Amino acid sequence: MSAELIDEIRAAFDEGLAIPYLGPGVLELAGDACTVPASPAALVARLTEKASVPHKIRDNLTAAAQFIENFKHRNTVKAAMTEAFTNEMEPTDFHRYLAALPKLPLLVHAWYDDLPNKALASRSEPWGVAQGISQTEHYGHWIHYFESDATLLPNPPESKFSVESCAPAMAPDEVKRWATLLYEPLGSIAPAQNYLVSDTDFVEVLTEIDIQTPVPEPVRDIRKGRHFLFLGCRFGKQLDRLWARQVSKRSSDFHWAVLPGELTKNELRFLEEKNIKRIDMTLEAFAEALMGSGAKVETQQPEMALGA
Structure with missing residues (x-):
């Protein structure tokens, strides 16, 4: 049931075991205020x-x-x-809700806007960015790492994220660690206008993605034992499925996705392959329910792990 799945997701967030994966559809929550x-x-x-x-x-x-x-x-x-x-858009209430979660080790943002960056700016704990970059512009490199103040780093902080603790422990040298990592596999306008968008950009990635080279090592570490929550995503196109599959690879044995309406055959197969529990609600209704500001969730048809 949708209500039961929402309770399950909320509990996973409380334990630091859920990873939001935001697609472009999340911007629809901004309504008429969306200018991108x-x-x-x-x-x-x-x-x-x-x-x-x-x-x-x-x-x-x-x-x-x-x-x-x-x-x-x-x-x-x-x-x-x-x-x-x-843009001069402000993050939606849902962006702010996710960014304010006490235990948020990783936030995946698979689009090009800067609303997650703006939302995370209010966090008191240290956070940083791992961003996909184009081989056309940065040949031989796959990822750029940034501090929250947009400082480009030569390497990611030597932090160790684990299922037991979302906030990495401080090493003896007290090098600053990130409690939250924002991973943007497609790049983003912020902080340095990196974009993976052309055929060439993705062909380069596809040659290495199966062995996980383009996926940052901290992401591969954080995702172990954790569940992904796909929001504002559709899986009808091969490229969208590829990113979701590879980013969530070697994580937990089930995930969730908010997918309203009729699903394509490709989407149904993908949900079955990744053991994704479908939530057949609009993103707006789901966000309100998860944040606790919506009306009581109506019982709907059973949500099966096979993508019912």
Whole structure:
């Protein structure tokens, strides 16, 4: 039942065992206040407003970005992405709720906006960012690490996250550790305008993803024994499934996903493969229920681990 799953998720957050995984759909919670693209379709429309792209790829984000990169240079793509995601938006209440969780070892953000960064800025505990970067711009490197103040680090802090404790212990030298890591596999406008968006960007990642090279070592450590909560994500497209699969690899034996409405065959297969418990609610209703501000959750059809 949805109510039971929400209680289960809340308990997992209390124990530091749940990892939010935010897709572009989370931006829909901002309603009319959302001023940035909230879906791949909306983003590709923005990118092709000022660039002539063949009709057959105008609705394909990665292909359109690749065409612009090939014929107008990578900097044109980067500038268009930055323009699309430059904003003065405030985080939604749900962003703030997740960022304020006392035990939040990892927050995965698979889109390009900066609302999670803004929400985490209010945390009193130290936090940092691991961000995917393009091989086109940073050949030979997969990840950049940043302090919460946007300082670029040569390496991640030598922190050790474990299931037993969300906050890593201080070493004798008292080097600052991160209690929370924001992982952005696709990059983001903040803090340094890194974006993985073109075909070339993802082909480079795909050559290494099975052996986990592009996934930061701290993420591989934190996820052990923990459950992912997929929010604002759909799994109908191969690339979306790939990221969710590889980021959650070698974690716990089940997860959750808020997926309202009819599911595609690919989504159903993916839920079964990853043993994801589906919550058939709108994200708005789920967020209100989880935060405790919504009406009592109505009992719905049973949510099965096989993606019912």
